[in-house]
Amino acid sequence: MTQQPEPIILELNPDQGCTEIESLCMNCRENGITRLLLTKIPYFREVIIMAFECPHCGFRNNEVQSASEISETGVHCTCQIKNSKDLSRQVLKAETATARIDELDFEIPAGAQRGVLTTIEGILTKAIEGLSQEQPVRKYMDENLYNKIQAIIDKLTIYRDAKEPFTFILDDPTGNSFLENLNAPAIDPQLEVRHYVRTKEQNEALGVVAAANPEVEKEEEEKKDNINIDVDEVMHFDATCPSCKAPCSTRMHLLNIPHFKEVVIMATTCDSCGYKSNEVKAGGAIAPKGKKITLKMTDEEDLSRDILKSETCALKIPEINLELTYGTLGGRFTTVEGLLDQIYDELDTKTPFTKGDSVTPERKHKFSDFLHKLDEVKEMKREFTLILDDPLSNSYLQNIYAPDPDPNMTIEEYERTFQQNEDFGINDMVVENYNEKGERINPVKNTEQKVEQKAE
Structure with a gap:
């Protein structure tokens, strides 16, 4: 058996040493001396903490950079700030994140501030200090701009x-930024967190994919056309x-679930560290x-029911x-029991700012x-109620009485809201008004319908 290499990034430890390198004072x-500490923020992710100090002029600086992988999706956080307690919310702002205040139309673009672990008040204070630096000069040179x-x-x-x-908005295409939920693990009514798929331009800017090459894209499309599964x-x-x-190696398999639909199951296993993961796409x-x-869970047999929770599905246990x-x-x-185990592990190990010295008793x-x-x-x-709410109807919960109705299960169908259709891009889909050549007829019509639907 081969010996596993020691990890580069270790858990946060008071006895852990840091790396010191000599660097230029700007x-x-x-x-001066720059100290580097590669560590993990408890229940969040890996970071590199850098602190610089110059013994000659006394200049000091510090910075936090993400050392973890780029997430599969970006994150968009919108928070309503109403009092001083909201200003104390902890913020992990990556260098790639954009901070914005809607009411003032004020934006701190990506790269303007370095990665930092602070609070909303700290971000505002730093912005005020940055804008105030050249104000005396502006007052003399350009009073209107001042x-x-x-x-x-x-x-x-x-x-x-x-x-x-x-309203404070934090948007990070890498998904490596975080805004504290004061009501965790419950839903914070003042905080909305939305995950989104990055655009091709965002992936290219982050270096996730290479810049567009028409010849390579054409070859890839030809290969896709020749694939039969x-x-x-x-x-x-x-x-x-990861x-x-x-x-x-990652394995992929098409599976037809009885009384439901065909799904794609993907599983990844690492022989080096033992990491395992799986994901399902409808x-x-x-x-x-x-x-x-909605399923009323009454005994242990209910825990063994098969369940498919899609990525568009919300889950509740009131x-x-x-x-x-x-x-x-x-x-x-997985099964209901397996899903609950995964939820428990995720909350226990990956929920930020819920354990450690900085958390209030x-x-x-x-x-x-x-x-x-x-x-x-x-x-x-204890008995409980399991609720799956999927706007795209891509989730499934096994009916052990099939094809007869399940006395403990109710299934409701509902019309999606305009905002739900907007989030999933359905409002922009056009499947009508095409001619034989595949060209759109009256392309403005869909936009007009979209505006009318929103007005209603």
């Missing part, structure tokens, strides 16, 4: 002092382990209506105030109490 042009920037500074100061409510075939393709970065067309499945929004956990094909006790209730649920020590 203030006095003498040499007055405009001073108006922004005054407004930011009002927001920082919690004298007026405002047999229903019983398990396809293998090379991948990279845990240790070693080469690994196939077929988008259903005309959404679907809500008895313990558990609510997972769309996109959480991705697609999963009240919040730590609240989160521990919630995990205890979730543990009772997954061991069926």
Whole structure:
């Protein structure tokens, strides 16, 4: 058996040493010392903490950079700031993230501020300091520009002092930024977190994919046209382990679920570190209506029911105030017990700012109490209600009485809202008004219908 290499990034430890390197001071042009610490923020992700100090002029600087992989999706956080407590929300802002205040039409673009672990108040303070630096010069050179920037500074100061409510938006295409939920693990009514698929341009800017090459794209399209997947075939393709970065294999298989539809199951296993993961993608067309499945869990046999939770499905257990929004956990094909185990592990190991020295005893006790209730649920020590809400009807919960109705299960179909159709890009889909050549007829018509639907 080959010996496993020691990890480069270690868990946060008070005895852990840091790396010191000599580097140039940008203030006095003498040499100072930069200290590097490669570590993991508990229950979040890997980071590189850098601190610079110059013994000649006393200049100091610090920075936080993400050392983890780029997430599959970007993250968009919208938070309503109403009081000083909201200003104390912790923010992990990556260098690729954009911060914005809607009411002021003020934006801190990606790269303008370095990666930092701070609060919303800290971000506002840093923005005020940055805008104020050249104000005396502007007042002398261009008084009109000075007055405009001073108006922004005054407004930011009002927001920082919690004298007026405002909307704070954090958008990061890498998915490596985070905005604290003060009500965790429950839903925060003032915080909306949305995960989205990056555009091709965003992937190219992040270096996830190479810049567009028409010849290469044409060859790839020709290869795709020649691929035929047999229903019983398990396809293998090379991948990279997200845990240790070693080469690994991913398997893909088409599966037809009885009384449901065809799905694609993908599983990744790493022989180097033992990492395992699986994901499910629903196939077929988008259903005309959404679907809500409610199951009353009464005994341990219900835990063995097969369940397919798609990436567009929200999950709720009202008895313990558990609510997972769309996109959480991705697609999963397992049993109810297996899904609850995954939810427990994710909350226990990957929920930021719920454990550690910086967490208040009240919040730590609240989160521990919630995990205890979730543990009772997954061991069926208490009855509960499981609710799956999927706007695209791509989720499935086994009916053990099939083809007869399940007395403990109710299935409701509903019309999607305009916002749900907008989030999934359905409003922009046009499948009508095409001629024989595949050209659109009256292309403006869909936009007009979209505006009319929103107005209604």
